Amino acid sequence: MLEAALIVLALVCAGLVGACVWLAGRLRLASQLQAERDAQRDQRIRELGKRLDTYLTGSIRMGEELHELRRTVAPLPDKLTQIEQRDPTSLSFTQAARLVGMGASADDLTQSCGLSKAEAELVAKLHQARRS
16 A cells, blocks of 8 residues: 555655656746747837937927027017008018009109119119019
């Protein structure tokens, strides 16, 4: 009976050794799979980091351009106020150019727009040059 118990005990031990070997193989396989997943995750993190850097660089550039635009646009309300407060009887060069387009002469411009003779002739010549 003692021999039978020893044989059963030996078989159980052999089964346990076999189970341990099988479990060690599974553990090794699971470790390899986990290492591959970790490598893929790390690669994805690096790619996302590069994309984030690209977005940040673009955002910084847009911020700089926005700041530049604000600096350019900031004086416009004051300039608009100045233009609105101008004497409405004085005609601008733009209006003088319109008059030339309608056929006004340099003398007409000096009388109606208050331009000097040289300014009126210049506006007339520039308008003629555009027509040609």
